[in-house]
Amino acid sequence: MCDGKQIIIDRFNANVRGQRPVAQGNAKHDGKYGHWLERKMGSAIDGANEADLFGYEMKCDTTSKTTFGDWSADYYIFKHTNSGLNRSQFLLIFGKPNMKKKGRPSWSGEPCPKITGYNRFGQILIVDNDNNIYAVYSYSKDLRTDKEQIVPTKLQQNYLILAKWGAEVIKKKLERKFNQKGWFKCKLGRNGTYEKIAFGAPINIDTWIELVKQGIVFFDSGMYEGNIRPYSQWRANNSFWDSCIVEEY
Numbered sequence: 680m681c682d683g684k685q686i687i688i689d690r691f692n693a694n695v696r697g698q699r700p701v702a703q704g705n706a707k708h709d710g711k712y713g714h715w716l717e718r719k720m721g722s723a724i725d726g727a728n729e730a731d732l733f734g735y736e737m738k739c740d741t742t743s744k745t746t747f748g749d750w751s752a753d754y755y756i757f758k759h760t761n762s763g764l765n766r767s768q769f770l771l772i773f774g775k776p777n778m779k780k781k782g783r784p785s786w787s788g789e790p791c792p793k794i795t796g797y798n799r800f801g802q803i804l805i806v807d808n809d810n811n812i813y814a815v816y817s818y819s820k821d822l823r824t825d826k827e828q829i830v831p832t833k834l835q836q837n838y839l840i841l842a843k844w845g846a847e848v849i850k851k852k853l854e855r856k857f858n859q860k861g862w863f864k865c866k867l868g869r870n871g872t873y874e875k876i877a878f879g880a881p882i883n884i885d886t887w888i889e890l891v892k893q894g895i896v897f898f899d900s901g902m903y904e905g906n907i908r909p910y911s912q913w914r915a916n917n918s919f920w921d922s923c924i925v926e927e928y
Contacts, residue, residue, distance in 0.1 A: 688876060
């Protein structure tokens with residue numbers, strides 16, 4: 680066992696095992712225990728695009744899905760073209776009002792494009808032969824009955840690129856975190872205390888792209904009006920992460 684891994688295990692045993700995490704920040708957020716765990720494990724608050732500890736990326740235990748990262752697209756139609764769209768207009772046209780938030784428009788949930796096919800909002804996720812990833816809109820696939828009133832005439836077209844993640848950009852973001860020594864997750868027991876630490880093998884871009892193509896890794900947008908962050912999360916269900924575990928302590 681490498682020294683780095685042993686140090687991680689020792690820190691977990693000394694500072695985390697048997698403890699109940701303390702929520703910090705937004706108490707409704709699934710990753711609300713992340714900063715507590717980072718401090719306990721001796722990792723800096725995660726903002727840098729690199730592995731957390733000794734070449735290993737650290738993940739918190741979550742309810743149903745775990746993120747690879749909040750990776751903004753390097754192209755958005757409202758930011759990098761002369762489409763005339765601003766961000767607010769983009770959310771009104773291609774997003775959906777959240778009635779639980781007083782009708783606040785967001786590009787999340789139902790409008791968020793998936794690889795498996797066009798959604799009701801005429802959007803789909805596509806990976807090209809060079810492993811670039813696109814969020815695409817097609818007017819002919821838009822099933823909204825009032826789409827003619829919602830979508831401006833100049834945007835009533837097929838294969839309109841809404842966002843793009845370039846292959847090289849994604850590769851750097853992914854492999855700096857997950858393709859060094861691998862990753863580990865501190866796992867909670869049924870009583871709500873941490874009971875074990877699990878390690879997974881490194882993940883490279885070729886493996887990751889195949890998972891995107893299969894829909895195992897998915898785009899989980901949380902963009903909404905009133906916050907300038909794109910919230911472009913890439914996630915996989917916890918069943919996938921569990922299937923990748925190679926060691927547990």
